[in-house]
Amino acid sequence: MAGERNTNTPASQGAAQSLDQFKYEVANEMGLQLGGDRTSRENGSVGGQMTKRMIQFAEEHLKGGTRI
Structure with a gap:
């Protein structure tokens, strides 16, 4: 809603x-x-592309047995 603060924390x-x-x-x-x-x-669309790339990165590292 308008005026709400972002409460997401990294x-x-x-x-x-x-x-x-x-x-x-x-x-x-x-x-x-x-x-x-x-x-x-x-x-x-930028957020969607970011998510795609992060998932691709994680999948590549999981396949290789590399811990992220």
């Missing part, structure tokens, strides 16, 4: 800054600028 120290940087890298690769003047679909 699982580890420093994760918020890394995720924020990752978000802007993904948006840049997609040719998008994030912001309040963009549609929910545009901003949301």
Whole structure:
């Protein structure tokens, strides 16, 4: 809802800054600028792409027996 605060907390120290940087890298690769003047679909597609990449990363490391 409008005016609600984000209560999500990262699982580890420093994760918020890394995720924020990752978000802007993904948006840049997609040719998008994030912001309040963009549609929910545009901003949301960046989050979806981030999730896809993080899952792919985890699956690759699990296949190789590497602990993340």
